Amino acid sequence: MSQTGTTTRAGTTADHPVVCARGVRKSFGDLQVLKGIDLDVRRGEVVVVLGPSGSGKSTLLRCINHLEVMDAGWITVDGVQIGYESRGGRLFHARDSVIARQRQRVGMVFQQFNLFGHMTVLENLIEAPVGLHGVPRDEAVRRARRLLAQVGLEGREDSYPRQLSGGQQQRVAIARALAIEPDLLLFDEPTSALDPELVGEVLGTMRELAAAGYTMVVVTHEISFAREAADTVVFMDDGVIVEQGPPEDVLGNPQEERTKAFLQRFL
């Protein structure tokens, strides 16, 4: 392990939230996409974010690792405000290299997989550990092979991403996110680009991660995954969190009209 995360993680305790968001606002031009979001994600918690298209789910997820720069409010990941540095009690925009380091323990899985196309599966998996975390190459390779076995893809390490099916690519992408020994995993609609018969294998892998105790924030339209794997379901609409709680409550007995209307569509 590199020392990057230790300073922050030393201060955190088991019940201290991994993600803590307060009053997060974000606009694209005149369009207000996030209108004040408060969210806590505890260690080992699986949070599934549901909501209609355009409600700001992806934007929220991308604000967490600073791929999107928010306008107001704050988010900490393991106590660190990604994208910002505090000096002398004042907050500054962090330099590129600092932001890069702050992101190193947050894994992300994208809708379009975004595997590095010029690298083999194995190279994709060891790129960050070897290049950024200073893990010795043979150890990274050993760990990568173990992760590939875990997502059911042993023997494919020398394939290029384009030689794999969508479902296989997404499982490689998940393994790539695990390879950095993440403190937090972010998923943005990981199954939306997949053919229906391939969705199951990816959701299966994600269920295993949830059971293994990873801290996950998952944006998805798979209600069944939310019901089975989520500790907390967050329902967003029009840039606000309308309702959140255990899946039994939010999915089984929604209180808000908008939640009911949204869930109606999946019956």
Next chain:
Amino acid sequence: MDADGRDVAGARHTFRWGQWAARVVVLVVAAMIVHFLVTNPNFEWGTVWAWFRAPSIGRALWTTLWLAAVSMVLGTLLGVFLAVARMSANRLLNGLAGVYIWFFRGTPLLVQLIFWFNLAALLPQIGIGVPFGGPKLVSWSTNDLITPLTAAILGLALNEAAYMAEVIRGGLLSVDPGQREAARAFGMSSGRALRRVVLPQAMRAIIPPTGNQLISMVKATSQVSVIAMADLLYTVQSVYNRTFETIPLLIVAVLWYLIVTSVLNVVQAFIEDHYARGERGTTGLPAMVRRRLRGRRGAGRAGAPVTTIEQGDRA
């Protein structure tokens, strides 16, 4: 096999009269050209062959080659910086790169070469010190710095950088933005993401126009003859000005230029093949050579699955 005649294995090609007529015409024209080349005494093939091997021409060719190589390398390096600057969110960098590209693409190379060669007329001394007429720490006479050689390299490289910047920018734009995003999300700095993820994938789009640029560069070096650089064309010209063997000597130059560009074409094909890894199926010369080699090496293991050929891209 198939009573209805639907089996495509039995399908024939229709005889195409037009295609055959075209072939005959091309054959006849080719024969006419060869006849013209061989029977016309004014080509003086004996003279051509003598000069083709002449040491003075060899030295001139060498000058052309390394001038093109050095200018291309410098131009490409500067071009990478310009391309990245042109794409950065930093307004100042972006603007500066834009002005550079606008100026150097907008003026003729010949003018730029002559300008650099005559820099001393505008700026007799080049030095480091306080600007606007303040004291100087060190200074040099421009005439000492600007020789035909440095003027040629300056002119060619700075001009090339403007074109390469656009070639590289086009390549970078061709890579899916998701690649950069994934690299950034995993904690790579912008520079590292560019080096490790974006540029390698942009190479596929960058190589073919770069091949064009390099070939243009080899020929563009002939323009340095205006500033008395003894490149291939300049040398050939000074020979025929003495001997009046104009046509044969120009043919010598043409032959050498063609040989050099042919070699470059082959090299380009192999580089393209290298950067095609991760893509399905490659074609052309390198694939042919590779299949040959593999065929020879793999003679003992006949019947190897066909898929190894596609997956063995990096073998």
